[in-house]
Amino acid sequence: MTDAELIAKLQADLGSRAEIASPGPRRLFLKVAAADIVTVVTRIRDAFGVVFLSTISGVDTGTAFELLYHFSIPEQDLNVRTEIPREVPRVASISPVIPGAILYEREIQDMFGIVVEGIPDGRPLVLPDDWPEGQFPLRKDWKFVRPAEVIPGGES
């Protein structure tokens, strides 16, 4: 299936729920609303056989969080994008649909502080155990201040 054919089919199937763009060969970007994410993922899994989730990327755009679900099928890369408001960082889990997604959802929870609702096993995990609560390193407004280093054999 070529890119154009797939776009046409997806557009016909998903209708107004998704905006589809293709910035380069074999790369498709779908934009869906946060509320629709589970529906769309279920639909593309069932109708198009998209079962392989490569990863989920989070981006802090400054005004909102953007989540990208990178799926791959033999010929194309399908990237489903959704935006979540910064004030209410919540998104539904797609783990019931794609079991392999759980790892990436946990990562998102830890690094961005986005609450993934309905995640089967949502223990906080990414960061060290002595990590302070409420600190999310990949948010743009989070800055790391390096503590003073010890100079071995020196003063202090």
Place this chain on the structure above:
Amino acid sequence: MSFQIPIGPQHPALKEPISLRMTVEGEVITDADIRLGYNHRGIEKLAEERNWIQNIYLMERICGICSHSHATCYVQAVERLMELVPPKRGLYIRYLVSELERVHSHLLWLGVAGHEAGFDSFFMYTWRDREIVMDLLEMVSGNRVHYAINTVGGVRRDLDEGQKAKILEGVAMLRKRSVYYFKIGASEPSFVARIAGVGLLTKEQAVALCAVGPTARASGWDRDVRKEDPYAVYDELEWEVATADTCDVLGRVVVRVKELLQSYNMIEQMVQGLPAGDITVKAPRKAKPGETVSRYEAPRGENIHYIKSNGTEKPERLKVRAPTLANYAATVVMLKNGFIADIPLIFAAIDPCICCAERSVTLVDGRSGEESIVRTSDLRRRALARPANALVKGKAVWPF
């Protein structure tokens, strides 16, 4: 009687820090849990503070074994963002190094598999041969491990005739030796008895759990980014995807051996068909705003970089998904109902590259009992959830 044994974070079978916690009944594993986070360095945050060129060197240091994979995947993405077309000769040299790296990584893995099975002679022999490919890499790039041969828009060093001849010579030698050793390895009954039928992962499970690379291919799923999404030179070469259908550790060995032989062929084709011309084009300092996804078949499986640019010298967001991470879910399935003795083998069979997987990520957590490496808020909930976690010997002092 069931009790838990911790494997790691410092364990001789794992050259990298990771913690596996196995619940065992006698010698049989009933449950497995993986806790990462020991190797989390925060590279994705660092990458946002460095410019496009500096990031190449940071990406290389995500992992020492597949350093070229990450750098190449990143450079591919940046070139797409900057709309650069590297010259053909540059691409050939870049992917020549890729295949040499695959050879070194697979030889390394075969040796490690032998070592995990207690077959140290096999380990010594494959690592001796690995030195040949290390020498070739050093000759091509000037470095044994972090090759630093990529740059945005091409590669940094050219090949001359003498080097080409040496590569061909080295590959011919390696092919001869590999074939011989694998015959021996395949006919050593105690080794085969250890790896056949161990760590089963059916094709359905591999698909459901999103396994990648040789792990998926050994379950009969012919997924290879080099074929699916042929980047750069791979559609000009003659090769085929290596698969096996035994779904066990033996199959993973077979897949890697087949890939080695394929790589030797590809290296020869690339050296012989090396086009003339420049090796690099000039790259701008800033990339246009935009985003791209770059895929690359690393020795361990599919490698994905997602890059978003905001038009400055630095990336807005750089996301790395290393192949090992994708295979962890499958590993937990493979470990269940195995023997203690099989843990290192099964775990090694996905060729875990923990530093790759952990440049930012972690997953399933597994510690409990008096060793609180879990958060205290979490401890209570887990204590309630799994009362069977108590240790048989409460006073035991763990060496690790």
Place this chain on the structure above:
Amino acid sequence: MLDKLARWSRIKSPWILHLNSGACNACDIEIVAALTPRFDVERFGILLRATPRHADVIIATGPVTRQIKDRIIRIYEQTPDPKFVIAVGACAMAGCVYRGAYNVMGGLDQVIPVDMYVPGCPARPDAIIDGVVKLLGKL
């Protein structure tokens, strides 16, 4: 006399424990490569041991992540005296490219005392052997 014997045996039989404190693997594979036929450190009586109780020399790589810091201190304490620590690679010396990242301590000497530094990113096997030999020369 006994002291002399002990010192001689210590120089001749350094058993090492390999410790990865969050390195990128490069130094680690070079350490393992030092065991293999081309470099073969067993010539000098160096053996790679599995547990810290048996080790004399801890060879550590990596910039020390926050998570593994406690483990490193514990392994150091479990190693019986006399013990020596070699920091292999630029990361273990000062953090290398990870310097300034939020999750690394930036060097092994921030956590445990270090006797010898082996530079390089990664350090070559020859350099690692040289480091061990120089350390033994200090005794």
Place this chain on the structure above:
Amino acid sequence: MALLRTLLYLLVYPGLIFLFVYGTFSEWFDRKVYARLQNRMGPTHTGRFGLLQPVADFFKLMAKEDVVPEAADKGFFNALPAFGLAVVSTAALLLPVWNFNLANPGWTSFSGDIIVILYLLSLPTLILFLAAWSSTNLFSTIGGARVLTMLFGYEVPLFLAVLSPAILAGSWRLAEIAAFYQARPVLLLVNVLGFVVAVIAVQAKLERTPFDIPDAETEIVGGTFTEYSGKKLALFRLTFDVELVVASGLLAAVFLGGFPGGALLGFVFFVIKTLFIIFLLSLIRALTSRIRIDQVVSFSWKILAPLAVLQLLITILVKGFLS
């Protein structure tokens, strides 16, 4: 004079000092063969050809700090290494190393000493298990359980294999068995099958690849020795070296016709024959990979034990034919 002679026997040759020296030498020999088979040099720079390497290891460990884990059973933990060494050294005294007067046996040679030596060789295994158990480390505990499981596997084939030459010789005294085969060397060929079984079983007894399951470092770290350090570890290593000598000496005495020809020639025979067996053991170590514990048990009972029984049958048939 007799007292001095006995003391000399006990302490110098073939007693403790000789045993320790020869034990370290055989460890060197084993390591060197193993390394050469792997394309490496092995110990080279400690003494001539690295001969002093095991000695250096021993002294270094003796000079190291001795850590006793808090949770360990201290009495057992401290006593067992010395006890193990004592047991294997006692077993060594029973070897017919120097010239025995068959008509007038000394107190180290008596009818039934072959049984005693076999039992004395079983004791280190039990000591190892106790040592592992008393260190209360989880890896050690698993190692200890594996030690016992393996004992269950290899012990019976070893006994059957070693006893069948004795049945053919019609004696339970090592010196007499050796003398029997020295008189009729052709009969040694009858026991070839038993020899193979015994070599494999001894490999298992000494916990070397492919049977190094109790201290498989990639699985359970240091296994039984995880918590041992310093002097105690040194003693355990020495125990294993001496056990290697004793076990190969036993095989040489039973299967290779003993050590004839008086003190000097007997000594030369002893060295040659034991080194030959140690060489075989090193060969097995280099050429195999570690097998699983369940595979050990099934291998022992499905292959080794039937072979040993077959050997026993052959022996009985040959004995009937001879008489």
